[in-house]
Amino acid sequence: MRxxxxxxxxxxxxxxxxxxxxxxxxxxxxxxxxxTSGEGARIVLDLNQKTDFRAFALDQPYRIVLDLPATExxxxxxxxxxxxxxxxxxxxxxxxxLTRVIFDIKNxxxxxxxxxxxxxxxxxxxxxxxxxxxxxxxxxxxKGDISGNSGLxxxxxxxxPQGSGYVAVQNNLVKVASLTAxxxxxxxxxxxxxxxxxxxxxxxxxxxxxxDYGVKEKDITLRVAAELKRQxxxxxxxxxxxxxxxxxxxxxxxxxxxxRRVDGDLFISIHADKIGRKGVRGVSIYTLSETASxxxxxxxxxxxxxxxxxxxxxxxxxxxxxxxxxxxxxxxxKMNESNMxxxxxxxxxxxxxxxxxxxxxxxxxxxxxxxxxxPSVLVEIGFLSNPEEAKLLGSSQFQSKIASSMLxxxxxxxxxxxxxxxx
Ligand code: ZN
Numbered sequence: 001m002r003x004x005x006x007x008x009x010x011x012x013x014x015x016x017x018x019x020x021x022x023x024x025x026x027x028x029x030x031x032x033x034x035x036t037s038g039e040g041a042r043i044v045l046d047l048n049q050k051t052d053f054r055a056f057a058l059d060q061p062y063r064i065v066l067d068l069p070a071t072e073x074x075x076x077x078x079x080x081x082x083x084x085x086x087x088x089x090x091x092x093x094x095x096x097x098l099t100r101v102i103f104d105i106k107n108x109x110x111x112x113x114x115x116x117x118x119x120x121x122x123x124x125x126x127x128x129x130x131x132x133x134x135x136x137x138x139x140x141x142x143k144g145d146i147s148g149n150s151g152l153x154x155x156x157x158x159x160x161p162q163g164s165g166y167v168a169v170q171n172n173l174v175k176v177a178s179l180t181a182x183x184x185x186x187x188x189x190x191x192x193x194x195x196x197x198x199x200x201x202x203x204x205x206x207x208x209x210x211x212d213y214g215v216k217e218k219d220i221t222l223r224v225a226a227e228l229k230r231q232x233x234x235x236x237x238x239x240x241x242x243x244x245x246x247x248x249x250x251x252x253x254x255x256x257x258x259x260r261r262v263d264g265d266l267f268i269s270i271h272a273d274k275i276g277r278k279g280v281r282g283v284s285i286y287t288l289s290e291t292a293s294x295x296x297x298x299x300x301x302x303x304x305x306x307x308x309x310x311x312x313x314x315x316x317x318x319x320x321x322x323x324x325x326x327x328x329x330x331x332x333x334k335m336n337e338s339n340m341x342x343x344x345x346x347x348x349x350x351x352x353x354x355x356x357x358x359x360x361x362x363x364x365x366x367x368x369x370x371x372x373x374x375p376s377v378l379v380e381i382g383f384l385s386n387p388e389e390a391k392l393l394g395s396s397q398f399q400s401k402i403a404s405s406m407l408x409x410x411x412x413x414x415x416x417x418x419x420x421x422x423x
Contacts, residue, residue: 024048024049025070025072026047026049026051026068026069026070026071026072026099027047027048027071027073027074028045028046028071028072028075028101029046029048029074029075029233030045030046030074030239030240030241031043031044031045031075031089032044032046033083039084039132040112041083041086041130041131042130042131043086043129043131044126044128045126045127045128045129046123046124046125046126047124047125047127049125050116050118050125051069051125052068052069052148053066053068053127053148053149053152054066054067054147054148054150055067055114055148056111056143056144056145056146057110057139057145058143058144059108059143061104062104062106062107062108062109062139063102063103063104064102064103064105064129065102065103066100066103066127067099067101067152068100068101069097069098069099069152070099071091073091074233074236075239084106085107085109085131085133086103086105086106086131087105087106088103089102090102090104096153098152098153107133108133108134108136108139109131109133109134109139110131110134110139110142111129111131113128113130114127114128114129114130114147114148115127194236194239195237195238195239195265195266196240196262196264196266197232197239197240197241197268198240198242198243198258198259198266198267198268199229199240199242199243200225200242200255200258200269200368201218201222201226201242201244201270202221202270202272202368203221203249204218204221204222204246204249204250205218205250206249207249209221209271209272210272210274210384211384212384212385212390213384213391214390215384215390217271217272217274218247219247220272220384220399221270221271221381222244222245222246222247223396224270224381224399224402224403225242226242227399227400227403228240228403228406229242231403231407232410235407235411237411237414238410241258241259243259252305252368255269255368256371259371260373260374264371264374265374265375265414266374266375266410266413266414267371267374267376267377268376268406268410269366269368269369269376269378269379270378270379270381271304271378271380272380272381272382272383272384272393273380273382273384273385274383274384274385276385277385278385278387280357280383280385281355281357281382281388281389282355282356282357282383282389283349283355283357283360283379283380283382283402284356284357284360284361284379284380285346285360285361285362285377285378285379285380286300286301286361286363286364286366286369286378286379287338287339287342287361287369287376287378288335288363288365288366288369288370289335291365292363292365293362293363294359296362297362297363298364300364300380301365301366304366304367304378305367334373334374334375335375338369338375340375340416341375341409341413342361342377343361344409344412345377345379345409345413346360346361347409347412348405348409348412349402349405349409351408352401354402354405355382379406381393381402
């Protein structure tokens with residue numbers, strides 16, 4: 001099978017290279033999931049460093065097991081993440097200090113591929129697990145096969161809390177046969193409430209968005225999104241999901257789907273604008289409404305909603321959905337929250353002396369803001385048609401400033417939400 005071959009190639013690459021950096025403990029910053037070509041699914045762990053690992057499939061019930069050296073969790077240790085194969089994950093600690101992550105799967109599936117990805121400008125070190133559905137007979141034949149480092153060692157005995165459901169795995173060189181008898185781990189205590197924020201870098205791939213002075217909207221939005229993610233995760237208060245972390249095209253409704261699928265608490269779509277008048281500049285913030293607040297905003301919403309058209313997708317009928325969704329009460333509540341966030345974001349930008357467009361909070365029927373259960377705003381971080389602003393938007397200094405203003409706005413918003421909930 002092709003994926004077996006691929007696996008062995010990666011296997012040999014990984015084993016030699018993945019040594020833990022001395023001193024710093026391995027941490028899982030985030031877990032993401034998605035579908036891959038065919039029937040497959042992909043799980044990605046964002047890590048603070050590269051790591052050794054081993055992975056294998058188990059049955060009764062069907063699971064994929066991932067063992068890591070002692071790991072700190074900076075995201076939920078147990079969360080409903082779902083795709084065509086995975087239905088949830090949880091983690092716990094084995095007696096020898098190894099951290100075990102278990103992915104519950106719906107039907108028999110095998111590890112097609114498991115490999116590390118080194119950190120780059122946009123992403124942390126990652127561990128990628130690709131799963132493929134398997135027939136029962138194939139699953140049974142391969143379920144114990146270990147991918148990765150079968151000799152993965154823990155740090156020695158760890159005291160097992162009473163009645164916690166932890167399991168004892170005494171040997172460092174664990175035999176697959178003994179693992180199959182291991183009961184499922186119970187999830188450990190949750191870290192303090194961590195909000196999930198979905199950051200959407202506008203456009204991408206074949207859809208460059210606005211372009212002027214050699215600057216493409218799709219590049220700026222991606223860089224600001226990555227910087228915002230970095231800053232937000234640094235606080236430890238947020239789990240951040242990017243709708244895209246590279247130059248790829250994603251349909252608008254898929255961006256909305258992602259924010260719902262990951263159970264987002266807030267959705268921020270980042271864009272940059274272009275207009276005929278060169279003098280116009282400044283940041284503006286948009287929320288959803290049935291009717292546009294002004295003609296300029298109606299034009300902008302049309303531009304942004306039609307961005308999918310470049311890649312041959314007609315979103316023309318989506319505006320009707322806005323009217324339908326607006327009837328929904330839940331939607332109205334989320335719109336209130338969206339407006340509250342927009343106000344706080346505007347204030348945070350002013351505090352950091354970021355130039356704003358006059359009347360900087362506007363509303364219109366933006367397709368990407370239509371998740372009925374996730375408060376959503378769209379931010380146009382400036383105008384590429386203004387030469388000074390185009391230059392500014394391309395600078396990492398300004399990108400960082402915009403991101404930190406957004407972080408302030410997000411902080412203020414969730415403080416407000418918490419105080420409202422505490423009443
Ligand atoms: Zn745009």
